[in-house]
Amino acid sequence: MSAITTARSSSSPDGLDWKQIRRYGAIGLVVLGALVTLLTGFNLGWLVIGAWLGLLVWQPFHAILIFYSIISIYPVLRVISISLRPTSGLLSRSLDIIPPGATLDSYAQIFSEEAFLAWLWNTIVITVTVSIIGVIVAATGAYAFSRWRFPGRRPALIFLLTTQMIPAGMLLVPLYVIVAQLGLTNNISGLMLAYITTAVPFSIWILKGYYDTIPPDLEEAAMVDGCNRLESFWRIILPLSTPALSIVFLFNFLGAWAEFLVAKVILVSPDVWTWSLGLNDLIGTFNTDWGKYAAGSVIVTIPVLLLFTWQSKYLISGLTLGGVKG
Numbered sequence: 001m002s003a004i005t006t007a008r009s010s011s012s013p014d015g016l017d018w019k020q021i022r023r024y025g026a027i028g029l030v031v032l033g034a035l036v037t038l039l040t041g042f043n044l045g046w047l048v049i050g051a052w053l054g055l056l057v058w059q060p061f062h063a064i065l066i067f068y069s070i071i072s073i074y075p076v077l078r079v080i081s082i083s084l085r086p087t088s089g090l091l092s093r094s095l096d097i098i099p100p101g102a103t104l105d106s107y108a109q110i111f112s113e114e115a116f117l118a119w120l121w122n123t124i125v126i127t128v129t130v131s132i133i134g135v136i137v138a139a140t141g142a143y144a145f146s147r148w149r150f151p152g153r154r155p156a157l158i159f160l161l162t163t164q165m166i167p168a169g170m171l172l173v174p175l176y177v178i179v180a181q182l183g184l185t186n187n188i189s190g191l192m193l194a195y196i197t198t199a200v201p202f203s204i205w206i207l208k209g210y211y212d213t214i215p216p217d218l219e220e221a222a223m224v225d226g227c228n229r230l231e232s233f234w235r236i237i238l239p240l241s242t243p244a245l246s247i248v249f250l251f252n253f254l255g256a257w258a259e260f261l262v263a264k265v266i267l268v269s270p271d272v273w274t275w276s277l278g279l280n281d282l283i284g285t286f287n288t289d290w291g292k293y294a295a296g297s298v299i300v301t302i303p304v305l306l307l308f309t310w311q312s313k314y315l316i317s318g319l320t321l322g323g324v325k326g
Contacts, residue, residue: 026054106291138203146211
């Protein structure tokens with residue numbers, strides 16, 4: 001009976017299947033777009049619009065996802081296009097992805113005329129160090145919060161969560177005061193300290209939730225076989241926590257890689273600038289070299305893309321498995 005009702009509901013009163021109607025409508029829109037393209041002198045934009053409208057009628061979810069992907073990727077393509085423009089065409093309003101007279105001069109100039117390699121090296125040192133130390137501190141701290149019940153445990157967890165609710169701008173003054181009292185202003189070590197301070201609380205919460213999903217029986221079995229607590233943590237917990245550790249490393253990396261505000265306050269000398277400070281210096285009051293600025297922006301996205309590609313298999317599992325228990 002339900003099958004008959006479904007068949008009736010999926011058909012029009014004239015006996016036509018709604019899928020066929022949508023298919024015919026999609027074909028009609030594509031044909032209409034092709035006709036308008038011919039009438040307007042082979043303006044392919046109309047054909048693209050007709051094809052997308054046809055897909056919207058036939059498979060609406062696919063059409064919406066394609067549209068969202070286009071509006072997400074297009075700004076990146078514009079930056080790449082600007083980085084390839086010759087000097088005479090930097091202010092052109094052309095929408096071509098590959099501009100006329102495309103050249104790699106902007107990429108060569110940012111390495112030859114600016115200290116871009118030094119900026120990039122400083123950023124890599126800071127980011128990798130912060131990510132590794134953040135993972136080490138968070139892994140051990142989260143293990144303590146997950147496995148032991150000690151006085152002040154719950155208030156400490158709430159305090160760590162509360163620190164993530166404070167806007168970054170409000171932390172500038174206390175962070176700068178602490179770094180200045182330690183004599184680490186205008187030093188990448190001071191910037192590392194500031195980044196680690198802000199990265200560890202969130203990392204502890206992620207790893208603590210993940211550790212809660214690992215049965216303590218595995219550690220007890222390892223200790224029965226002769227391991228102590230530290231060895232069971234090293235041999236059992238850490239290998240099982242690889243997805244969560246990878247996500248924590250990724251978050252710490254992203255937070256330190258593109259950060260600007262704290263770095264602007266702590267680092268003053270161009271010798272210790274990160275790439276964000278260096279590219280910001282290219283923006284002048286009366287003149288901005290958009291070619292070199294765009295070229296530098298393209299280059300600094302490559303490490304992030306490589307890291308995302310490498311850790312993509314851990315991304316979903318690392319974010320979801322830690323949320324099973326609180």
